Amino acid sequence: MVYYDILCYIDVPQEDGxxxxxxxxxxxxxxxxxxxSxxxxxxxxxxxxxxxxxGSEYDDKL
Incomplete structure (x- = not known):
């Protein structure tokens, strides 16, 4: 079992919107x-x- 201490994401806006x-x-x-190691x-x-x-952010249809 793997436990994360802190896991989050940040959405960084790009010039193209x-x-x-x-x-x-x-x-x-x-x-x-x-x-x-x-x-x-x-x-x-x-x-x-x-x-x-x-299945939520990645799938085989991309």
């Missing part, structure tokens, strides 16, 4: 050497965030 959605995931770590952990969180959006 559309928005770009930027996701912000803030994780607080209390161990600077957790025994695994921080990059690997980042990939896991990014994958989870994208998969949770499947």
């Amino acid at each position: 559309k928005n770009i959605r930027v996701y912000l995931n803030v994780e607080i770590q209390n161990n600077p050497y957790p025994g695994y 921080i990059i690997t952990r980042g990939y896991a969180y990014i994958s989870r965030i994208v998969s949770e959006q499947w």
Whole structure:
């Protein structure tokens, strides 16, 4: 099970009137050497965030 500390998004207005959605995931770590690569952990969180959006923001019809 993965728990997020803070997960939110910001819609950034563009000159053409559309928005770009930027996701912000803030994780607080209390161990600077957790025994695994921080990059690997980042990939896991990014994958989870994208998969949770499947069907609501992303689908196979795009």
